[in-house]
Amino acid sequence: MKKFFSSLRVRIILVVILAALPALILTLYSGLDERQQAAINAQESMLRTARYAADQHEILIEDTRVLLLTMSHAFNLTEHELGNCGHVFSHLKDIHFPFYSSFYVADLEGNILCTMPTGDVPEDLATCTHYQNLIASEDFVISEYHICRNTGKGVISMGYPVWNVNNQKVGVINIGIDLALFNDFAANANLPEGSTLTVIDKTGVVLAHYPDPDAWVGKTLPENSIYQEITSQRSGTTEFTGEDGISRLHAFLPLSGTDDHVFIDVGTPKDVAYAEINRALVRNLIWIGVASILAVIAAWFLGNYLIMQSIEKLVDTTQEISNGNLNARTNMTYDRSEFGMLANSVDTMAVSLSQREQERDQAEATMQEYAADLERSNRDLMDFTNIASHDLQEPLRKIQSFSDILRIRHTQELSTEAQDYVKRIQSAASRMQNLVIALLDYSRISTKSQPIEKVNLTQIARKAAEDLDLAIEESQATLTIQPIPNISADPFQMQHLFLNLISNAIKFRQPNMPLEVNISGQIIQNGSPTNAHLNGTICEISVSDNGIGFDAKYSDRIFQPFERLHDPNQYDGTGMGLAICRKIVERHHGTITAQSTPGKGTTFIIHLPIQQPGD
Known part of the structure; x- marks a missing residue:
């Protein structure tokens, strides 16, 4: 049924039919109104007939009175x-x-x-x-x-x-x-077919009846008949269905001089009273039906010629375009009509899509070149990682080994100045090795990552704290780990994240003040305009300390590789710890920010999605 009404032809025909509905409704309404008026007119006519019959009867009585008076003296x-x-x-x-x-x-x-x-x-x-x-x-x-x-x-x-x-x-x-005179009067009164004229007394006895007086005169009407309406109203009109099953309109009044004990009633069948109106109504409905059918036929053919041909051209063209043929055109005239403007829009769209297709092909070619360049860069990075892991560390190990031999075996042969040089060589080699290791860790976040799985961050944070037990004990720090929600993540990298943040707090603690580090987490609802993956339910992790802090204007700079805000002679390190933290968080489609005040400590806020994309 829904498919049937989806056809444009059917909808046009429905519009034509709906346009004919007001005329149909108006005709029906007028017919009903005329029926009511016909009933009123018929009842008024019957009332006049009953009154005229009563008047004729009264004249006869008066004539009889005069005749009696005359004959009594004759x-x-x-x-x-x-x-x-x-x-x-x-x-x-x-x-x-x-x-x-x-x-x-x-x-x-x-x-x-x-x-x-x-x-x-x-x-x-x-x-x-x-x-x-x-x-x-x-x-x-x-x-x-x-x-x-x-x-x-x-x-x-x-x-x-x-x-x-x-x-x-x-x-x-x-x-x-x-009283049969009433029968003669009714026969000559040109009453409508099926009409009746009845004279009854107050007890319901029929004194005269037209037609068929022999069957009715002397009969007593039951209480549920028109007799009850007549005796209750005395004079007026009503509608009643008689014993013959015919519904009639009635008009009645009492005969004068009878003290409302005798009544005359005239009844006309409703079908007869409405006959002319019904014929006119049927005739009008037939004309409306014929006109509607002709309009539907005209709408079918004219709609096909004026509308459907253009629609079919537009549909065929859009289907060809949807199938990939962007060279398809409607070949219609671009006039000021709706179809002309629509055809112009469709053809303009096809041209635009064709141009965009060419631009997309060019963009795909560019992207392929970029992807190839990126793949080469990744290979170069992997090569660098291999070089850093072997070729760079091997010379450093030899420098450290030979400098250890000089320091251990030839200490007495070396001057004080030479011994200082050896120490500097060892320190520089150690820093160089730490830098290489940090670079390896930084690159391996993307190249050597483990599969994503459901992890218990509370247990991972505690395991990271266990790995730093000695440093925590030496710094006399107090570490508090509150429950953290479970998320989908790389467990090794999450442990690395907590290790770097706890180590950072221990490194930059205030002298002569007990260090306090607090780790907590909670589920929040958030919408991030910069990262679509954080729209919805996320895990917020907070790592705060009461260390030396830093100026808030460096809150983004501290996450850059090799970036250090403090004297390297006072605070050792490579400047890669927080850069690695940011890369781990971004690899998990999250964000990390820092809030700090000099001398009052630092708080790192990490936002991570509960579920990783595609998990």
Whole structure:
């Protein structure tokens, strides 16, 4: 997967796709926003429809009230006047009021005097609650919305007293309204497909339902249905999933004059309400998808022509350069475009690398010559070492031997002056021999060194002190050796280092003062700008004394070969001891410094790496 996305072509296509994402997100966001607005608009439209249906129902009730008032004065309750009333009622129903379910005129004893041939009249009128309320009232009486026991339909009854010419109530006239009028209203209201219109009472009984009234009218809705939302809110909108599994947007309100006991509800499926928005959203997404695909195709071909060809030339050239062909060039035009500038940089780099390669070859040739010269110098040094070890020491031994013979065998024959000359010859030969030995030691640090190994510096320092037991005892010196960390080093050279430093302290001690020499070591963290091998953990060794000391301005000079700060007649030596110490320390990639004050002693600080390079 990572390799796949490393391709520049794929990355260009990803950029194109990412560029299309804002349009996609904006389209989705707009679609969701339009869906919300569509839901609001649909619910407002349904609420207007429900309100309009309720208003039409209220108008019908008012028309019925006027009709009852008129008819109550048009009839006298005599057999002559009521002879044709049934046909009059049937005519009114058929022509003007198709939703009237019943007409009847009754006296005060529960006897029906006139009714429609097809009207729905209670079988036992005297026990009917609405009839009892009607004969007890002096004005209009409207029954509760209910299900007719004879027909199973949702109905409402309206009645008015009938008075004679003497202003005496002699009967009642009643009209029943079939709530199926709401079905007819819904059928003619051009409701969206799948919409419903329901009239329910406060107990959840369905009084009217569109569509399929036969399956719903008279049915009691469960409490977990839309009925619970309607009775709790009374008026408003909501979203609910019905028993048929369809999620609908609902708008509902109470019918006027029912004391919020009867409600009308209009529901529209969400899919229908969102249909146009969904189609527009899908259409927009398809266009975005088509445009994105075309953009990807264009990016593939145009990217190959405008970008990839130049990239491939640059890649091929850099690969040839990395393989050693410094004469490779891009052969591209150096224009002001990014690729032109990059091609110029690559070709300039190739020229520069070619020049550096030539310079490196020349430097290698020079280094080889230098290495050859250095090897010759080393051979000369080895030859000198052999000469110094044999050819120079042999004459010195003969001078010392013959001078010893003169001093021992011919002392009486020699004058006092001659004897003094012999002593001077012996002293000079001895100094010369010491110088040759010191030079040999100095040269052998590099040519005769032993392998590097893990050494215990504390034990090596004590062994060096044991070798100087006699000198320490004669000088009455006190030598203290504290624990020193272990490091990787040449054990023989480390012992030589401690021997020279302890001998130096004994040699340059103060007269009439007990000599004290202290050797200690510790691990420290350090970063050296002059020696990369001392960056990190190092061993710091301190060798201090209370000797005669020296001026601090000579702290570097004392490490030069044959360098002496004091009178050679007073302090013997060759001046090579500290030079050998520095060469031993530098051979171990370390440093040695001296801190001193005249009359107060000297401290030598040695820094050595814990591990030698390549160890």
